[in-house]
Amino acid sequence: MYVRKFDSERKFVKTMTKDSLFIVDNKMDLLQKSYLTAGLNLEFITFKFKNHLPFKVKVPIVGQYNIARLDSLSGGDNLQSTTYGAGLVFAFKKTNNFGLNVGAMFFNNHHLYNSTKKIKKIEDFQTIRITSEMFFYPNSKNKKGAIFLRLNFNASLEKDIPNSYLQLQFGYKADLNFTPKK
Numbered sequence: 001m002y003v004r005k006f007d008s009e010r011k012f013v014k015t016m017t018k019d020s021l022f023i024v025d026n027k028m029d030l031l032q033k034s035y036l037t038a039g040l041n042l043e044f045i046t047f048k049f050k051n052h053l054p055f056k057v058k059v060p061i062v063g064q065y066n067i068a069r070l071d072s073l074s075g076g077d078n079l080q081s082t083t084y085g086a087g088l089v090f091a092f093k094k095t096n097n098f099g100l101n102v103g104a105m106f107f108n109n110h111h112l113y114n115s116t117k118k119i120k121k122i123e124d125f126q127t128i129r130i131t132s133e134m135f136f137y138p139n140s141k142n143k144k145g146a147i148f149l150r151l152n153f154n155a156s157l158e159k160d161i162p163n164s165y166l167q168l169q170f171g172y173k174a175d176l177n178f179t180p181k182k
Helices: none
Strands: 014-016 019-023 035-045 055-069 076-092 096-110 125-136 146-155 164-174
Touching: 035 076, 055 096, 076 125
Parallel strands: none
Antiparallel strands: 014 019, 035 055, 055 076, 076 096, 096 125, 125 146, 146 164
């Protein structure tokens, strides 16, 4: 769950009209102003160089589904998009119940064409997310869930989209482990 801006005018994706189609002003608004973001973060590969070193290197694969609302000019319809990508994360864990993750991820963002056909198709665009996350295990014996504080910096990798933004997230995360017990 993400807490968004409380200003009622700024929570909508702005559009303009051209040839009886609505055109989105800024592609980054699909991500920044989405009111629902659901996704999956899979650690594809994890390296730990030596047991006594307090860090690991992770290669996550990420997929997300985003929904944002268009402004009243275009009728207030929902605009849906998907985000998928991969990255590199360094995980530091010095104590039993605290840790820090720092990394960068590259994403491709894809607009799911809406059924009303009033919105001009938005071309795919690439973004980068630089993230840092501090987490705390409430129960140091059971490492299945943690409370986290995360700061994300999101920026476009395309020259025609100069917008970037920060996200501050607080919440609870749960790890799912699918390795069989021996």
